[in-house]
Amino acid sequence: MTLSDFTTILPVAILAVWACALLVADLFIPKDRKGVTALLAALGLAISLGYTLSQIGDERLGFSGMVALDGFSIFLNALILVCGLLGVALAYDYLKRMNIERGEYYVLLLFSSIGAMLMAQAADLIIVFLALELLSIPLYVLSAFARSNVSSEEAGLKYFLLGAFSSGFLVYGIALIFGAAHTTNLYAILAAASASTVSPLLAFGAALVLIGFGFKIAAVPFHMWTPDAYQGAPTAVTAFMSSSAKIAGFAALLRVFVTAFSPLAVNMTDVLWGLSALTMVVGNIIAITQTDIKRMLAYSSIAHAGYILMAFVPYGNAAVAPVSVAAGLFYLIVYAVTNFGAWGVVIAVERTEGKGLAISDYSGLAKNHPALAAAMSIFMVSLIGFPPTLGLVGKVYLFRAVIDGGFVVLAVIGVLTSIISAFYYLRVVVNMYMRDGEPAVRREFWLDFTWGALAFLTVFLSLIPQTLFAWASSALMKLF
Amino acid sequence: MVPVDYYVILSAILFAIGVLGVLIRRNALIIFMSIELMLNAANLAIVAFGSVIESFSGQIFVFFVIAVAAAEVAIGLALIVEIFKSKRSIDVDQVSGLKG
Numbered sequence: 163m164t165l166s167d168f169t170t171i172l173p174v175a176i177l178a179v180w181a182c183a184l185l186v187a188d189l190f191i192p193k194d195r196k197g198v199t200a201l202l203a204a205l206g207l208a209i210s211l212g213y214t215l216s217q218i219g220d221e222r223l224g225f226s227g228m229v230a231l232d233g234f235s236i237f238l239n240a241l242i243l244v245c246g247l248l249g250v251a252l253a254y255d256y257l258k259r260m261n262i263e264r265g266e267y268y269v270l271l272l273f274s275s276i277g278a279m280l281m282a283q284a285a286d287l288i289i290v291f292l293a294l295e296l297l298s299i300p301l302y303v304l305s306a307f308a309r310s311n312v313s314s315e316e317a318g319l320k321y322f323l324l325g326a327f328s329s330g331f332l333v334y335g336i337a338l339i340f341g342a343a344h345t346t347n348l349y350a351i352l353a354a355a356s357a358s359t360v361s362p363l364l365a366f367g368a369a370l371v372l373i374g375f376g377f378k379i380a381a382v383p384f385h386m387w388t389p390d391a392y393q394g395a396p397t398a399v400t401a402f403m404s405s406s407a408k409i410a411g412f413a414a415l416l417r418v419f420v421t422a423f424s425p426l427a428v429n430m431t432d433v434l435w436g437l438s439a440l441t442m443v444v445g446n447i448i449a450i451t452q453t454d455i456k457r458m459l460a461y462s463s464i465a466h467a468g469y470i471l472m473a474f475v476p477y478g479n480a481a482v483a484p485v486s487v488a489a490g491l492f493y494l495i496v497y498a499v500t501n502f503g504a505w506g507v508v509i510a511v512e513r514t515e516g517k518g519l520a521i522s523d524y525s526g527l528a529k530n531h532p533a534l535a536a537a538m539s540i541f542m543v544s545l546i547g548f549p550p551t552l553g554l555v556g557k558v559y560l561f562r563a564v565i566d567g568g569f570v571v572l573a574v575i576g577v578l579t580s581i582i583s584a585f586y587y588l589r590v591v592v593n594m595y596m597r598d599g600e601p602a603v604r605r606e607f608w609l610d611f612t613w614g615a616l617a618f619l620t621v622f623l624s625l626i627p628q629t630l631f632a633w634a635s636s637a638l639m640k641l642f
Numbered sequence: 643m644v645p646v647d648y649y650v651i652l653s654a655i656l657f658a659i660g661v662l663g664v665l666i667r668r669n670a671l672i673i674f675m676s677i678e679l680m681l682n683a684a685n686l687a688i689v690a691f692g693s694v695i696e697s698f699s700g701q702i703f704v705f706f707v708i709a710v711a712a713a714e715v716a717i718g719l720a721l722i723v724e725i726f727k728s729k730r731s732i733d734v735d736q737v738s739g740l741k742g
Contacts, residue, residue: 288703295710302717312728316737319721323673323734326714327664330680333707334657337684340700341650341691390740 170224170231172217173210173239174279180206181272188265196263197254203268204250207275211243223285227347230285230417237491237637238282238413241498242406246275248502248612249402255606256398256509262308270300271402278410285421287336287346287371290414294332294378297410298325301403305395313516317394324377324387332374338367339422351422360425368423368430375418378411379467382441392460397512400456401505404463405498412470412494416487420477427478434475435572441468442579450586455508455521458586459501462545465583466497472560472576476567484638486563489556491634492627496544496556499623503616504541510534510604510613518602524590525599534603535594537617542587544620547580552620555627649690656683670722670732674715681711 168175184202191198214236221232249271257263277296284290302325306318340346342364343354355364376384392400423430445465452458473490476482511527511534512518528535544553557580561573593599623630656679663676685704692700726732 288699288706292706292710295713299713299717302721306721306724309724310728313739315721315724315728316739319670319725319734319737320740322714322718322721323664323670323677326674326677326718327680329710329714330657330660330677330684333681333684334687336703337653337687337691340688340703341694344691344695344697346699346703394740 166222167224170222171229171280171283173214173243174276174283176213177206177210177272177276177279180209181269181276184272185266185269188269191265196257196265199265199268200250200254203272204247206272207243207246207250211240211247214239214243227349228286228289229280229283231283233637234413234417235279235283237634238409238494239279241495242275242278242282242409245402245406245409245498245502246271248506248616249398249406251608251612252401252502252506252509253398254608255604256396256512256609259604260308260396260514262396264307267304267307270304274300274304274402275406278406278413281410282413282417284414284417285348287339287348287351287418290418291329291333291336293410294374294414295329297407298329298378301325301399301407304399304403305391307399308396313394314396315394317391320387321391321395328374328377328384331370331377335367335370335372335374338363338370340367342367348418348422352424355422355425360429365426365429368419368426369433371418372415372430372433375411375415376437379408379415379471380464381437381467381471382444382464385441385445385464385467388464389457389460392463393454393456397456397505397509400460401502401509404460404505405501408463408467409494409498412490416474416477416490419474420483420487424478431475431478434471434477435569438468438471438475439572439575441465441471442575443468446579446583449583452586453520453522455519455524455590458521458590459504459508462583462587463501465579466493466501466545468579469493469557469560469576470497472564472572475564475569475572479567482563482567484635486560486567488631488635488638489559489563491637492559492631493556495623495630495634496552499616499619500541500544500551500553503537503613503620504545506609506613506616507534507538507541510609511601512604513602521590521593522597523599523601524593525597525601527594527599527601527603529598530601531603534613537613538594539591540617540620542591546584546587548584550621550624552624552627555624559627559631646690646694650687653683653687653690656680656686668733668735670725670734670737673734674718674722678711678715681707 280293302322305321308314342361343351380388449461544551547553547557564573660676660680688700
């Protein structure tokens, strides 16, 4: 073990030490001043983000090939850390308002971010498993964070039982892959798989691993926990986990499949096609019937997992794969920015005891709070994929990549389901602008800053998409 | 020596029992036990494969899985206790306030 091993995971290591220190430091911070803990957590995330950005251009493996540092991991680590920062910003006021302000919140958020970052860096199935658990276990606790509130406990229990169930599939899949390839290292699995004909054991193992990840990214039919967990969990937690955990799940899925399972593409492409189509259709159609905004956004996040999965379908086709995966990474940025913004608005409108969460509670928002209503409209329009927002650019890149890969039907399903989705997203906009009501809105600096900045980014970044897309493309150099 | 196939078949049976247990049983604790069974089925398969390959990495992985399973027990039991305190039941069919 050398110093270079540690510098491979430097941002993760810094954050891990910081989180442990914060757990101790939190003991000495008085109960009424937990904002200090939030500030310290944000500082740790920012320092880690700084080191992540300083690693740009660096490419190597560390710890005997267990973790990888490359453009891909730096890109995703930066995104995950930004999600962490946004998560802290949204939680700061929300926890106080809901009377659940405890310092552990921020520490758990940091630990979960560490797991997410390791998932983006994992080059060995053992690390994939450990990182996945490090990501998930704090999230189980965070979901049940408003304990004594039954729906939060229920969310925690459901998330936990199905999360643990899915990790059972993942571990058994890894066991079978280990038996077939005699190794857990992704590059060695690739070498073993291409050397011989693909053994059924390896294919079966890969399928079980896909089920394990399918739960994490909430792809249909492994999505049953998502609406309940997202609805019951404190909203700040939902915002964080719907972005961070999903990004991390896609990161690991992408690295594992592209690095280790590319010889399996013949078998896997159809499966991914089906998963993606089913996820888009089911997510968008069930979302129509929802009356609770948290539940609606939960189904919307399921549907978006389908759109992102679309980018994975042509992964075995070497000519299209780099562009399509870059489109997937680009869409992860789109999703993170827009989704966090929408949850920020939900937090602003939510009141204690679960009030202010029905879509009808948004009636009249435009009259009293025009800025907030405008921001929410931008996020909704971006989630549909209309101009002039990031959502449109993201979907154009995605559909183009999929059509280039020869999956025209999938692209058509994508476009049709986007049109269906307009129905339920625009219902929120209609409520805000055309109905009368007196919604009580929470104004607080960090909350306003978060949704304001994200609304600005959603529009602004759509004007310079090439820069972002070039970054997403360069993030893939090492993988292909 | 017992052939490795036997171990793998046994682990597959244990895994299937675990999956069925999760899907069929309604008591949160039993579901949780079934999940543990799934993890231990995987452990058995990993150790069996590891002995064929004659490498330590399999055994090391099993230790990691055991440690993670222990962490999950800590969190899981805490959640189940919390649910029991407020609901007086750990039947997952009764824990169904969230619907839609």
